[in-house]
Amino acid sequence: MQYNRLNTPALIIDEKIFKANMEAMEKCLEGSSLRLRPHYKSHKCAAIAKMQIEGGAVGMTCAKMSELEDLVDAGVEDILLANQVADKRKIARLAQLALDSHITVLVDSEENIRDLSEAAAFAGSVIHCLVEYDIGMERCGVVSNEEVLRLAKCIIDSPSLTFDGLQAYAGHISHMVDKDERLSKTKANYEKLKELIEYLNQNGVEVKTVSGGSTGTAEIKAVEGLYTELQAGSYLFMDNTYRDLELPFKNSMFIVSTVVSVRDGLAVIDAGVKTCGVDQGMPRVVGCDVKEIVASEEHFQLHEPSVQLNVGDTVLLVPGHCCSTVNLHDKLYMVRDGKVVDRLMITARGCGK
Amino acid sequence: MQYNRLNTPALIIDEKIFKANMEAMEKCLEGSSLRLRPHYKSHKCAAIAKMQIEGGAVGMTCAKMSELEDLVDAGVEDILLANQVADKRKIARLAQLALDSHITVLVDSEENIRDLSEAAAFAGSVIHCLVEYDIGMERCGVVSNEEVLRLAKCIIDSPSLTFDGLQAYAGHISHMVDKDERLSKTKANYEKLKELIEYLNQNGVEVKTVSGGSTGTAEIKAVEGLYTELQAGSYLFMDNTYRDLELPFKNSMFIVSTVVSVRDGLAVIDAGVKTCGVDQGMPRVVGCDVKEIVASEEHFQLHEPSVQLNVGDTVLLVPGHCCSTVNLHDKLYMVRDGKVVDRLMITARGCGK
Numbered sequence: 092m093q094y095n096r097l098n099t100p101a102l103i104i105d106e107k108i109f110k111a112n113m114e115a116m117e118k119c120l121e122g123s124s125l126r127l128r129p130h131y132k133s134h135k136c137a138a139i140a141k142m143q144i145e146g147g148a149v150g151m152t153c154a155k156m157s158e159l160e161d162l163v164d165a166g167v168e169d170i171l172l173a174n175q176v177a178d179k180r181k182i183a184r185l186a187q188l189a190l191d192s193h194i195t196v197l198v199d200s201e202e203n204i205r206d207l208s209e210a211a212a213f214a215g216s217v218i219h220c221l222v223e224y225d226i227g228m229e230r231c232g233v234v235s236n237e238e239v240l241r242l243a244k245c246i247i248d249s250p251s252l253t254f255d256g257l258q259a260y261a262g263h264i265s266h267m268v269d270k271d272e273r274l275s276k277t278k279a280n281y282e283k284l285k286e287l288i289e290y291l292n293q294n295g296v297e298v299k300t301v302s303g304g305s306t307g308t309a310e311i312k313a314v315e316g317l318y319t320e321l322q323a324g325s326y327l328f329m330d331n332t333y334r335d336l337e338l339p340f341k342n343s344m345f346i347v348s349t350v351v352s353v354r355d356g357l358a359v360i361d362a363g364v365k366t367c368g369v370d371q372g373m374p375r376v377v378g379c380d381v382k383e384i385v386a387s388e389e390h391f392q393l394h395e396p397s398v399q400l401n402v403g404d405t406v407l408l409v410p411g412h413c414c415s416t417v418n419l420h421d422k423l424y425m426v427r428d429g430k431v432v433d434r435l436m437i438t439a440r441g442c443g444k
Numbered sequence: 445m446q447y448n449r450l451n452t453p454a455l456i457i458d459e460k461i462f463k464a465n466m467e468a469m470e471k472c473l474e475g476s477s478l479r480l481r482p483h484y485k486s487h488k489c490a491a492i493a494k495m496q497i498e499g500g501a502v503g504m505t506c507a508k509m510s511e512l513e514d515l516v517d518a519g520v521e522d523i524l525l526a527n528q529v530a531d532k533r534k535i536a537r538l539a540q541l542a543l544d545s546h547i548t549v550l551v552d553s554e555e556n557i558r559d560l561s562e563a564a565a566f567a568g569s570v571i572h573c574l575v576e577y578d579i580g581m582e583r584c585g586v587v588s589n590e591e592v593l594r595l596a597k598c599i600i601d602s603p604s605l606t607f608d609g610l611q612a613y614a615g616h617i618s619h620m621v622d623k624d625e626r627l628s629k630t631k632a633n634y635e636k637l638k639e640l641i642e643y644l645n646q647n648g649v650e651v652k653t654v655s656g657g658s659t660g661t662a663e664i665k666a667v668e669g670l671y672t673e674l675q676a677g678s679y680l681f682m683d684n685t686y687r688d689l690e691l692p693f694k695n696s697m698f699i700v701s702t703v704v705s706v707r708d709g710l711a712v713i714d715a716g717v718k719t720c721g722v723d724q725g726m727p728r729v730v731g732c733d734v735k736e737i738v739a740s741e742e743h744f745q746l747h748e749p750s751v752q753l754n755v756g757d758t759v760l761l762v763p764g765h766c767c768s769t770v771n772l773h774d775k776l777y778m779v780r781d782g783k784v785v786d787r788l789m790i791t792a793r794g795c796g797k
Contacts, residue, residue, distance in 0.1 A: 098531075100796060132742075174704070174742065176704075177703065177755050178452065179756075229738075230738075231704065349530055350530065351527070351529075352584035352585070354587070364723045364768055365767075365796045368717075370723075370739070388507065388723075389507045392582065402530050403530050403531065415718060421794060443718045443773075444452065444454075
C-alpha cells in the first residue's frame with residue numbers, strides 16, 4: 092500500500108531517514124565515553140526501543156511509571172525513570188519491578204529516599220538512585236552542592252538503594268537556535284557540574300553516572316566528556332521546532348492528512364490539535380508554503396497555500412513536537428520508497444501515570 | 445475509595461456539578477423549539493452520550509468517522525457527523541453505517557455530494573445532508589447564498605440523499621468574554637442566516653434543520669428561535685477558558701495530580717501537556733493561586749503557590765480545554781461526596797480518523 096492510501100490522519104516514518112538519524116547519533120558519540128540512553132517519551136514504541144538497544148543503546152530513559160511498566164513488560168533490562176516517584180503505591184510497584192530489570196530513579200528529597208529504601212527492602216530488590224541536580228531548568232532537583240552531598244550520603248546509608256550519580260538535564264538549552272549561545276550556556280553548566288563532582292569526590296562520594304542531555308545538545312555533549320549518558324529522544328524523528336538548529340538529524344516522522352474543504356486562498360485538512368501536538372508550535376506542510384496555519388481540534392486551516400490543493404488530496408505535515416504527537420496515536424507506519432512496509436504499535440501511548 | 449487516592453494524573457467528574465450542568469442546559473432550552481444535539485468530542489464517552497439522550501437530547505453530534513463508528517457501535521440511533529468526509533473509503537463506510545443509524549453529514553462541494561450519493565445507492569441506505577454555511581469562522585463551508593442553493597438543489601436531485609438543511613457554526617464567537625459583544629455578533633449572524641433561509645424558501649428549498657451553536661452561545665440561541673439544533677459539548681464539564689463568560693454551567697471535570705517535588709516558591713506536579721490539554725491555555729489550580737504555571741510534557745511547574753504544598757499532596761486542576769484533555773485519558777472517574785462511585789471508559793479516546 093502506498094502511504095497516501097492510509098486512513099488519515101496517519102503517523103508515518105520514513106525508514107531511510109529514520110535509519111540515517113540512528114547512524115548520525117552513533118557518529119555523534121563515536122570516540123566519546125558518552126553512552127546513549129534514549130528517551131522513551133519520544134516514540135513510546137517498544138519495538139523501536141528494541142532497535143535502539145540492538146543499535147548499542149545502554150538502556151532506555153522514560154518519564155513515567157506506566158512507561159517503565161511497559162518497558163519492563165517488553166523485556167527491556169536497564170531503565171532510568173528520569174523523574175521523582177512521590178506516590179507510595181507507585182514506589183511499591185517500582186520496587187517490585189526492580190526484581191526484573193535494572194531500574195534507576197531520580198530523587199531530590201530525603202523522605203523519598205526513605206520510602207524507596209523501605210519498599211525495595213520489602214521487595215528484596217535494589218533500586219539505583221541518581222540525585223537530580225537542577226542545572227538551571229527550575230523544575231525538579233536540588234540546587235546546591237551541599238544538598239546533593241546530603242542526599243547522596245543518605246542514599247549510600249540506605250539499605251536496598253545504591254547511589255550511582257547525578258542527573259543534570261538542561262532542557263531549557265535544548266532548543267536555543269544560536270549554536271554559539273547553546274555552546275556557551277552548555278559550557279557554563281559543565282563548569283558548575285564539574286565543580287559539583289569534584290566537591291562530591293572530595294567528600295568521599297564517587298560519581299559513576301552523570302545522565303542528561305538532549306537532541307539539541309548531543310553534539311556538544313559528545314565532545315565534552317563529563318556526562319556518561321545521553322538521554323536524547325527526538326533525534327530519531329525530529330520536530331519542526333528543531334528546524335533552525337543545524338543538527339545532524341532530519342525529519343523522519345510525518346502526519347499524512349487529507350484535504351477536506353477548499354476555497355480561494357484556503358485549504359482545510361483533517362488533522363488538528365487532537366492528532367498533532369502543537370505545544371511547541373504549528374506543524375510545517377511539506378512542499379507547500381502557507382501564510383498562516385489556524386488550528387482547531389480536528390482541522391488545520393492552511394491560509395494561502397503556495398500549491399493548488401484539492402479535496403481528497405493528501406498532504407504531509409512535520410509536527411511541531413514529535414513527543415506530544417506520538418502520544419496522540421496508536422500506530423506508526425514504517426514507509427520505504429513510498430510504500431508501507433511495517434506497522435509499529437505505540438505501546439506506551441497515553442502512559443501518563 | 446477517596447478521589448485523592450486515585451493513580452494520578454486521573455480525570456474525575458464531580459457528579460453533583462455534572463448533573464446540575466445537565467439541568468442548567470435543560471433550563472436554557474425550556475420553552476424554545478431548539479433541540480439539544482450535544483457534541484461527542486467533549487467527552488468521547490458512550491455512557492455519557494446515553495445519559496444525554498435519556499435526558500432528552502435528540503441525538504449526538506460528532507467530529508470524525510471513527511467517533512461516528514463508536515457511537516453507532518454503542519447503539520446511538522441519530523448522529524450528525526459535523527464535518528466533511530472527503531475520503532472515498534470513509535464515504536463507503538459511512539454509507540454502510542447509515543443502514544444502522546440515522547446519519548447526517550455536512551457537505552460543501554458537488555463532487556462530495558456525488559460520492560455520497562453513489563455510496564449510499566450501493567449500500568441501499570439514505571444519507572442525510574446539511575450544507576455547511578460559513579457564518580464567519582473561515583473554516584469549512586460555502587459563503588454565498590447562491591452556493592448554498594446550488595448545493596441544496598444538487599442534494600435534492602441526488603438519489604439516496606436527503607437535504608435536511610444547514611449547519612452554521614460560529615465557533616469564533618463562542619469564547620468572547622464580553623456578553624454584549626457575543627450577543628451583538630450572534631444577532632448579526634442571525635440576520636445573515638435568516639436572509640439565507642428566506643432566499644432558499646423563495647427558491648423552493650425547504651430548510652428543516654439548522655444546526656450550530658456551542659456552550660458559549662447556548663443562552664443566546666435559546667431565545668432566538670432560528671436554529672433547530674444546538675451542538676453544545678463543553679457545558680457538561682466546562683473549560684477554564686469559559687471562566688469569565690458568566691455562563692450557567694460550572695466546572696465539573698478536574699485532573700487529580702500529585703506533587704512530586706517542592707522547593708522555596710516552586711511546586712512541581714505530575715500532570716503536564718501529555719495529560720492536560722493546553723491548546724486553550726494553562727489549567728487553573730483549585731484553591732491555590734499561582735503566579736505562573738510552566739508546562740512541560742509530564743510536569744506543570746507551579747511558581748509561588750499561595751498554599752503550602754508538600755511532596756505527595758494531591759491538587760485539583762481545571763483544564764484549560766476539556767475536549768483536548770478528554771482525548772488524553774482512557775477513563776473518567778465519577779465522584780460523589782469525595783468518593784469514586786463509578787468509572788466510565790472514554791470509548792472514543794484517540795478517535796481522530
